[in-house]
Amino acid sequence: MTSLDDLPIRDDLRGRTPYGAPQKSVPVALNVNENTHPIPEDVAHDIVARVAAAILSLNRYPDREFTELREALAEYLGHGLDSDRIWAANGSNEVLQHLLQAFGGPGRTALGFAPTYSMYGLLASGTGTEWVTSGRDADYELGADTAVAAIREHDPDLVLLCAPNNPTGTPVSLDTITAVADAARGIVVVDEAYVEFADPGTPSALTLLEGRPRLVVSRTMSKAFAFAGARVGYLAADPAVIDALRLVRLPYHLSALTQAAALGALAHADEMLAMVDEIRSQRDRISTELAGIGFRPYRSGANFVLFGGVDDPHAVFEALLARGILIREIGLPGSLRVTAGTEAETTAFLEAIAVFAPANAARRGE
Secondary structure (H helix, E strand, C coil), rough: CCHHHCCCCHHHHHHCCCCCCCCCCCCCCCCCCCCCCCCHHHHHHHHHHHHHHHHHCCCCCCCCCCCHHHHHHHHHHCCCCCCCHHEEHHHHHHHHEEEEEEHCCCCEEEEECCCCHHHHHHHHHHHHCEEEEEEECCHHHHCCCHHHHHHHHCCEEEEEECCCCCCCCCCCCHHHHHHHHHHHHCEEECCCCCCCHHHCCCCCHHHHHHCCCCEEEECCCCCCCCCCCHHHEEEEHHHHHHHHHCCCCCCCCCCHHHHHHHHHHHHHHHHHHHHHHHHHHHHHHHHHHHHHCCCECCCCCCCCCCEECCCCCHHHHHHHHHEECECCCCCCCCCEECCEEEEEHHHHHHHHHHHHHHCCCCCCCC
């Protein structure tokens, strides 16, 4: 059987592994930061009706500029944004890929702050962009001085800031984002995939766009909108950035069905986002209860919690999986990550993880 080594694959792709989390059918799946709450039934019916209407014209190409969707996204984001400052694609990963295609490439460098979203490095590799990382402060925080020092050291063409950060959940302050935007000569991308789960009153990097033509704020409908299966990501930036992305996108890259479904979800934004408070409550509950039994939860502004103090992460992962609970091994020593699910899912996880709590170590004879 032919293997990759037998094919003339690019040298910089040899030895790499594709992105992917375990996909298993279990009663409680809390491993990929999905919104585990279902779409409200009345909203689902409206989305289905819109998609059905779009099917009648599938013999024609979709609106290449997805004009109506951009207008709806601009209205949702607010902050005085016009539709000419909005871009969308098939998930925020494709949005980020467009940015790397337009502003990265051979001979150019993208900088991130490890640990961070693993797709950044894979997207950089796929576009021939050198991916470099710099460290964070204690507890996975990222202060302005640390970030600016890394920019001065590496002089990147792109900077990728995950805010809140995945996989740690760590928020990134506007002071840090401002300092990065002022220090970097290239494009600065603030990935706000989880920003809707931030504590109420937390400002968005959208407030910093005015007067900063090289600053980009990326979002997704996968998380807070419970729309992961629809694959809709978007960004806000200067119109000149949008023009650059047109140069690299595939023709008609957003299908008519995707556009129709996204418009349906946005038309019910308040109802779709009503579950965010409940998810935030379960996230805080996870942090509080894990800390109470001796684990070390890190500060999170997302819909998940990274926690340390795990003696054998793989053994705990497997033991939970055997009980029908799937969480995430992320490769950080002594740590695991869990998504905040429904109240019932959260309860199931907390009851199962308690067996492995540091506070119960003596009971286990350790």
